[in-house]
Amino acid sequence: xxxxxxxxxxxxxxxxxxxxxxxxxxxxxxxxxxxxxxxxxxxxxxxxxxxxxxxxxxxxxxxxxxxxxxxxxxxxxxxxxxxxxxxxxxxxxxxxxxxxxxxxxxxxxxxxxxxxxxxxxxxxxxxxxxxxxxxxxxxxxxxxxxxxxxxxxxxxxxxxxxxxxxxxxxxxxxxxxxxxxxxxxxxxxxxxxxxxxxxxxxxx
Numbered sequence: 001x002x003x004x005x006x007x008x009x010x011x012x013x014x015x016x017x018x019x020x021x022x023x024x025x026x027x028x029x030x031x032x033x034x035x036x037x038x039x040x041x042x043x044x045x046x047x048x049x050x051x052x053x054x055x056x057x058x059x060x061x062x063x064x065x066x067x068x069x070x071x072x073x074x075x076x077x078x079x080x081x082x083x084x085x086x087x088x089x090x091x092x093x094x095x096x097x098x099x100x101x102x103x104x105x106x107x108x109x110x111x112x113x114x115x116x117x118x119x120x121x122x123x124x125x126x127x128x129x130x131x132x133x134x135x136x137x138x139x140x141x142x143x144x145x146x147x148x149x150x151x152x153x154x155x156x157x158x159x160x161x162x163x164x165x166x167x168x169x170x171x172x173x174x175x176x177x178x179x180x181x182x183x184x185x186x187x188x189x190x191x192x193x194x195x196x197x198x199x200x201x202x203x204x
Contacts, residue, residue, distance in 0.1 A: 002071070002085040004164040005177035007186035009144070011159075014184055018161055019144050023183060024133045032132040036063040038147075039125050042194060043095040043118040051121070053112050055105075056194045059093050060124075066090050070100050070109070071194075079177065079188030080170075095119075122151030122197030126158060133176070138168020140176060151197035158196070160189050 009015045040060035044050045050057055056071045068090045074083030088099040095118040100106055126147035133140050141164045149156045163180065165173045180186065191199075 003082050004162050005079050006189040007161050008189045009159045027133045029132040035129045041123045042121045044121040045116040049112050076190040124149050124193050138172045139166040149196045152201035154200040156196045
């Protein structure tokens with residue numbers, strides 16, 4: 001289960017402030033700061049079988065690694081995103097659902113796709129700067145994402161901050177998010193990068 005908060009960042013200056021500020025310095029994990037370029041391709045059938053079943057499948061290059069991810073049963077409200085998620089390292093970018101077939105959703109996934117070919121649906125190109133904080137009762141990752149979503153011949157900018165729950169309680173995640181939101185005057189973001197791409201395809 002992936003649980004995270006998302007907030008829109010209004011401008012590049014605010015993004016830099018969040019990244020450089022010492023707001024969480026007392027509880028920031030040593031040597032946890034990281035900056036990587038992430039390029040992801042989301043795949044689906046020509047009939048959008050995965051999208052129609054509210055399933056997202058992507059292969060993302062994270063620095064030197066390729067990670068295939070399956071997400072489903074997602075919902076978002078007031079910036080809080082929750083969904084089932086499976087991630088596995090893969091050797092190549094070509095779509096291949098076989099690593100997920102032994103999972104709880106494997107049989108459903110196989111029935112939905114019926115051996116249909118998957119092709120590129122949309123892609124994202126994101127610069128992620130992240131660090132972890134340890135409150136003593138929970139572990140969280142704060143990420144500043146800047147980049148774009150490309151789909152349907154269009155492009156949508158991405159400038160947001162995510163707070164992901166690694167361990168602990170959702171209540172504490174909400175407290176951290178509220179503090180971050182109030183300090184920087186952020187608005188909640190209920191639209192995921194994947195949904196931004198779908199909206200581009202649909203012409204919204």
